[in-house]
Amino acid sequence: MDHNYSQKPIDKIVQPVQRFIQQEKSGGLLLGISVIVALLLANTPLSHTYHEILEQSFGFQWNGNTYFEYNIHHWINDGLMSVFFFVVGLELKREIIGGELSNPKKALLPIIAAVGGMLMPALIYLLFNPSGEPHKGWGIPMATDIAFALGVLYLLGNRISLALKIFLTALAIVDDLGAVLVIAFFYTADINMVYLMVGLAILGMMYLGNRLGIRSILFYALLGICGVWTAFLLSGVHATIAAVLAAFTIPADVKIPENVFISKIRVYLERFKNIDPMEDTPTLTNEQLHVLEKVNEATLAATPPLQRLEHAMHPAVSFLIIPIFAVANAGVSLDIDFGSLFDNNIALGTAFGLVVGKVLGVVGFSYAFIRLKLADVPEGMNFKNLLGLGFLASIGFTMSLFITSLAFSHEEYRTQAKIGIFAASLIGGIIGYFILNKNSQQADQ
Secondary structure, eight states: OOOOOOOOTTHHHHHHHHHHHHSTTHHHHHHHHHHHHHHHHHTSTTHHHHHHHHTOEEEEEETTEEEEEEEHHHHIIIIIHHHHHHHHHHHHHHHHHHSTTSSHHHHHHHHHHHHHHHHHHHHHHHHHOOSSGGGGGGGGGGOOOHHHHHHHHHHTGGGSOHHHHHHHHHHHHHHHHHHHHHHHHHSOOOOOHHHHHHHHHHHHHHHHHHHHTOOOHHHHHIIIIIIIIHHHHHHTSOHHHHHHHHHTTSOOSOSSOHHHHHHHHHHHHHHHHTSOOOTTOSSOOHHHHHHHHHHHHHHHHTSOHHHHHHHHHHHHIIIIIHHHHHHHHOOOOSOSOTTGGGSSSHHHHHHHIIIIIHHIIIIIHHHHHHHTTSSOOOTTOOHHHHHHHHHHTTOOOHHHHHHHHHHOOSHHHHHHHHHHHHHHHHHHHHHHHHHHHHHHHHHHO
16 A cells, blocks of 8 residues: 655754754854854843842752752753763764774874863963962863854855864863863862762763663663762762763763664564554554664664764754853943953953964964874875864864853953853854865866
8 A cells, every 4th residue: 555645744843943053153153143143132231130040049848958950051061061072072982982083093183283272272271371269260262163164164064174164163072172171170179088989879870771782772871870970969079071971981882783673674674564554544453553763772772872872862963952041141231341341361261272373383383293204194185185174173162161160250251251152163163164265166167
């Protein structure tokens, strides 16, 4: 029985949304819109309501006592951003096991570029701010925003080789790992060792579950959220570190190999094909349902839980969590005394650290290792492309804003750092785009 399936009205709404989500540059575009929304909210009559909402506190009550009482801003930065860092951890593990970071020879250049792109910005910031509380912001210009940077790169379309996109992605992933380590070691409050030990013990249980072959997402979710994340939050170690560590315990292997999966699916499809369908009805027979359940079981067994989670969570992170974070953290009031903006060098150190430090670090370290023949040049890479990627790496938005919230408690210092981040990200993104665009046009001629 043959059914002619026509497009439903809802498909006309859903399909364009799905296509938008599947495009690499969409996350960066939505992030940019979120920044504009935050700036509008902070610089219009809605400003008071905007800040008032973010300061609203809530927690959980039990026997008359309130637990985990934090304001909305704190819940976004420690709660929602933990989901972001969990996905970062999944991406890191995948890249180390079977991606660009699994081949030492291919991975060396982006790793070196990322290390240089973290060291030089920190050093330049410290040159501007050698002492006092502003000194604490040295980690702010170290980070590259992968969503924005790749968003700009994908605006250039197919004129940019896949090797360059892979190089920038690998660089940004290593950069994320560096930022996580910086947060763990340098931006952590006083540590409660009892809660930390509890968190590490539960983390050990998750790892043991992995080794025993437990593949249930629910098992890792319950231990990860109710155990590791909660314990780390109470310990004083930033909860986002718990998310990264938890991600590394998620199984990355398959239950059945590819050839067995193909054989099983062929058998199930043949069985499904030979079942007599119910006449004049769109529903399936019980036998057909049973076969489809077997297909689903085989598919789950052939998919690593790590990749299943990453694939499922990536849209929520890119199109919900990061935009919410941007709206909550990018709301800088421009009604400020620009003279006082330079009472210290936080804005200058942040801006120069990103624009100058990132370029010097990424390009300088890469060029040195290539000249010394310690690293191979990726296909399609030349000095101008490397320079353009260096400027794109200076877009340090999401992680830089996050570290700003950890580095400074003084609102004026946070505002100065955010202005430095905005200025540098805008300048770096525009210069990087024009360098890569012009170079690709010359290559086409």
